[in-house]
Amino acid sequence: MDILKNKTNDISAFFENTLSAMDKRPLIGWFCTYTPEELIVAGGFIPVRIFGRKKIIKSESYFPINFCPYIKSSWESLLSDADNFKAVIFTNSCDGMRRFFDTTNKYLKDTPSYLLDVPHLRGAGSIDFFANNIGNMKRFIENLNGKKISRREIENAVSLINRKRKLLKKYSQIFTKLPELISISSYFKVMELSMISAPEIFTDDLERYLKFIMKAGAENITNLQPNYKNTPAIMIIGNFITEEKLWGMLSAMNLKLASDDLCISSRYFEKQIELGDDSDFLNLIAERYLNKPQCMRMADLGLKLKEIENNIIKNNIEGVIFISLKFCDTVLYSFPLLKQKLNHLGIPALYLEIEYNNFSEGQLKTRVQAFLEML
Amino acid sequence: MGIKDKLKTGIQRNLNQKYIIRLLDIISKKPVLYAYGSTFSSLSDKYLNIFTIESLKNAYSDNNHPIGYGSLFLPYEMFHALGITPFLPEVMAGFTAGLGLATQTLKESSSNWYSQDLCTFHRSASGAVELDVFPKPDFIITTNLACDAAQKSFYIHSVKYNIEKNFYLIDVPYQYSKESISYLAGQIKNICVDISSKSGMKLDTSKFKEVISLSNEFRKWAIKVNNLRKTLTNYPPYYNGLNFILPFHGLAGTREAVILYNQMYKELKKYLDKEEKEKSGKNKSPKRILWLHLKPYYKNEIFDTLERENCRVVFEEINYIHWPELDCKRPFESLAKKMLSHFLAGSIDNRINVILKAARDYKVDGAILFSHWGCRQSNGGARIIKDSLNNLNIPTLVLDGDCVDQNNSSQGQVKTRLQGFVEILNS
Numbered sequence: 001m002d003i004l005k006n007k008t009n010d011i012s013a014f015f016e017n018t019l020s021a022m023d024k025r026p027l028i029g030w031f032c033t034y035t036p037e038e039l040i041v042a043g044g045f046i047p048v049r050i051f052g053r054k055k056i057i058k059s060e061s062y063f064p065i066n067f068c069p070y071i072k073s074s075w076e077s078l079l080s081d082a083d084n085f086k087a088v089i090f091t092n093s094c095d096g097m098r099r100f101f102d103t104t105n106k107y108l109k110d111t112p113s114y115l116l117d118v119p120h121l122r123g124a125g126s127i128d129f130f131a132n133n134i135g136n137m138k139r140f141i142e143n144l145n146g147k148k149i150s151r152r153e154i155e156n157a158v159s160l161i162n163r164k165r166k167l168l169k170k171y172s173q174i175f176t177k178l179p180e181l182i183s184i185s186s187y188f189k190v191m192e193l194s195m196i197s198a199p200e201i202f203t204d205d206l207e208r209y210l211k212f213i214m215k216a217g218a219e220n221i222t223n224l225q226p227n228y229k230n231t232p233a234i235m236i237i238g239n240f241i242t243e244e245k246l247w248g249m250l251s252a253m254n255l256k257l258a259s260d261d262l263c264i265s266s267r268y269f270e271k272q273i274e275l276g277d278d279s280d281f282l283n284l285i286a287e288r289y290l291n292k293p294q295c296m297r298m299a300d301l302g303l304k305l306k307e308i309e310n311n312i313i314k315n316n317i318e319g320v321i322f323i324s325l326k327f328c329d330t331v332l333y334s335f336p337l338l339k340q341k342l343n344h345l346g347i348p349a350l351y352l353e354i355e356y357n358n359f360s361e362g363q364l365k366t367r368v369q370a371f372l373e374m375l
Numbered sequence: 376m377g378i379k380d381k382l383k384t385g386i387q388r389n390l391n392q393k394y395i396i397r398l399l400d401i402i403s404k405k406p407v408l409y410a411y412g413s414t415f416s417s418l419s420d421k422y423l424n425i426f427t428i429e430s431l432k433n434a435y436s437d438n439n440h441p442i443g444y445g446s447l448f449l450p451y452e453m454f455h456a457l458g459i460t461p462f463l464p465e466v467m468a469g470f471t472a473g474l475g476l477a478t479q480t481l482k483e484s485s486s487n488w489y490s491q492d493l494c495t496f497h498r499s500a501s502g503a504v505e506l507d508v509f510p511k512p513d514f515i516i517t518t519n520l521a522c523d524a525a526q527k528s529f530y531i532h533s534v535k536y537n538i539e540k541n542f543y544l545i546d547v548p549y550q551y552s553k554e555s556i557s558y559l560a561g562q563i564k565n566i567c568v569d570i571s572s573k574s575g576m577k578l579d580t581s582k583f584k585e586v587i588s589l590s591n592e593f594r595k596w597a598i599k600v601n602n603l604r605k606t607l608t609n610y611p612p613y614y615n616g617l618n619f620i621l622p623f624h625g626l627a628g629t630r631e632a633v634i635l636y637n638q639m640y641k642e643l644k645k646y647l648d649k650e651e652k653e654k655s656g657k658n659k660s661p662k663r664i665l666w667l668h669l670k671p672y673y674k675n676e677i678f679d680t681l682e683r684e685n686c687r688v689v690f691e692e693i694n695y696i697h698w699p700e701l702d703c704k705r706p707f708e709s710l711a712k713k714m715l716s717h718f719l720a721g722s723i724d725n726r727i728n729v730i731l732k733a734a735r736d737y738k739v740d741g742a743i744l745f746s747h748w749g750c751r752q753s754n755g756g757a758r759i760i761k762d763s764l765n766n767l768n769i770p771t772l773v774l775d776g777d778c779v780d781q782n783n784s785s786q787g788q789v790k791t792r793l794q795g796f797v798e799i800l801n802s
Contacts, residue, residue: 064755067755068751095752099755102723106723115549117550120546129555299546301527333493333527335490353492
């Protein structure tokens with residue numbers, strides 16, 4: 001069993017092609033799940049989500065102490081690696097991102113950057129407005145190459161990214177069914193790769209990986225299930241949580257992650273774009289992005305809470321771990337109402353605020369352990 | 376103990392709506408109100424306090440007018456045209472600081488799971504809402520201008536009062552463009568139509584015209600005040616341009632705002648005339664300071680320290696008139712333009728342009744950016760602002776502190792930093 005488990009979680013082996021970075025197309029950096037990757041791909045670029053893995057040093061002199069640590073870390077990355085990118089695309093996700101875009105514009109003048117204005121509302125007027133903004137983003141990408149993006153190129157890109165999202169969703173479903181086989185660390189590692197790699201190569205690797213897991217799961221289903229039978233189903237809600245050490249810690253604790261609401265997972269891959277023959281593709285792209293599982297930045301927090309409630313019921317969630325990066329206003333402001341909702345549903349919640357790339361394992365481990373014991 | 380201290384102590388001991396209503400009933404009676412107003416040494420302060428109390432009295436009265444919570448940077452003309460009495464929780468949070476209530480309200484917000492890393496204007500207002508200190512609203516209108524916090528905290532209030540269906544967000548686009556004006560004007564119009572149908576009041580175009588005309592009148596006087604301040608050095612005692620947040624925003628479109636800014640102009644004009652007459656060159660001119668962002672609303676020594684060091688705040692960016700004259704014939708479009716032209720909307724360049732213009736117009740020697748704890752939209756641009764002013768050889772002090780929570784700001788440290796800054800200005 002351990003051999004199978006080790007093999008399944010050897011992500012570097014399954015995603016060897018993805019990790020080899022053999023695709024030499026230029027890169028466009030992006031940050032937020034409201035960025036239509038399809039247009040970046042259609043423009044001939046590889047969309048790479050900036051994870052900001054750098055330790056914050058120079059960045060401290062640009063932003064105040066109580067400022068989003070993900071932004072600071074990403075700025076640190078740009079300060080040293082901006083040359084890797086042909087351009088960087090921001091969204092007006094939050095106050096912090098607006099100022100991050102300003103800072104990039106001001107101090108990294110050689111790196112073309114663009115801010116996509118994403119509405120906070122989701123009605124018909126907002127979709128039209130967003131479609132217009134996506135059109136402007138398309139023009140920005142076209143100017144980088146000096147080449148128009150054709151309808152065919154967009155259709156191909158939409159179809160490719162749809163395929164990626166579909167496979168990621170399937171992977172997510174298998175992961176929740178087979179927690180014994182796939183570790184939390186592996187799950188999030190694959191999610192990360194999906195956002196930083198050439199989509200064609202990644203989806204091929206993922207498809208092969210899924211075939212392997214499904215076969216292994218089917219053959220070993222009786223051996224796999226029992227260990228997690230009496231483990232409470234947990235949902236994690238938060239923002240840009242990418243701490244490998246955290247996932248490692250939760251994997252080691254055999255935590256049963258039955259659902260999540262994070263912008264590096266379900267908020268990224270849920271919902272497809274359906275292109276018709278005569279459709280206005282910019283409107284359809286806008287519609288998909290505004291109607292995907294929403295970020296707490298959107299106006300209707302009630303709708304967000306409803307999405308979470310549906311997931312809790314559907315997945316028989318018994319406890320919620322709420323993890324936010326420090327100083328993330330939009331997510332932190334969602335907690336008072338989320339807590340009320342969870343109280344109403346009788347679901348216990350653990351509240352955690354963490355730094356980025358600076359994980360204090362001991363303290364967190366004790367709190368998570370106590371929470372799981374309580375459940 | 377003076378009347379103001381008595382009011383303060385009374386409300387600290389009885390922080391509940393019943394007591395506030397009783398207090399407002401007493402103080403808003405014309406003779407008492409004007410007697411109270413006359414305790415202020417400046418005419419501008421007198422009118423400010425009278426109109427503020429009247430506005431609060433309206434909000435706390437059961438007078439059949441709908442009450443609308445609004446965030447600071449809304450076009451309040453729409454409230455007045457719709458017959459909604461505005462109530463500004465963020466401004467009231469400043470009052471909680473001034474009245475020494477913030478410890479209670481902040482504690483309440485913490486016990487309701489508001490993180491301590493969030494802005495204290497919103498935390499304190501949320502605490503007051505949870506304590507049922509504020510009047511119950513019929514509508515809540517908010518905007519993402521200038522920050523994320525209002526739209527989130529105000530939504531929580533709508534849940535508390537069970538009026539989620541009467542919660543409206545005005546989504547201000549990032550860029551000023553034809554499409555943005557149309558998107559924004561559409562939202563404002565839809566909100567007005569929806570509110571008037573819910574409140575059973577007709578959307579009265581003549582009322583809109585009247586309100587817009589008053590707003591233009593207020594704008595005219597505010598511009599005159601700002602122009603006059605370009606040369607004015609000596610102000611009425613205790614005059615502080617950062618105190619006029621409520622009339623500048625919440626009363627735009629009312630006769631009160633017109634009266635206040637008209638009186639302010641007359642009062643400051645007298646000071647300017649006197650100053651020009653007495654120009655002798657004997658006194659050393661004070662250092663001219665541009666103030667960025669807001670100030671602490673609890674008792675503090677910042678402005679006294681500056682005064683003692685012969686420095687004078689000659690302009691505050693918050694008082695900059697950023698919008699063009701409103702068009703009575705196109706009210707929704709005009710209000711959309713007012714919001715979109717705000718220097719805190721969109722790119723930091725919009726704010727920088729206003730700051731640099733003010734720095735030149737008011738011939739400032741230095742600038743102070745009050746870095747309010749948890750204000751990401753302002754503090755996130757502090758480095759760019761500082762660098763931009765430095766390019767004009769204008770020294771800038773980024774002064775860390777908290778506008779609402781006295782316990783989150785060290786008075787000693789603030790004083791030391793101010794003195795150090797003044798030394799730089801004098802060197």
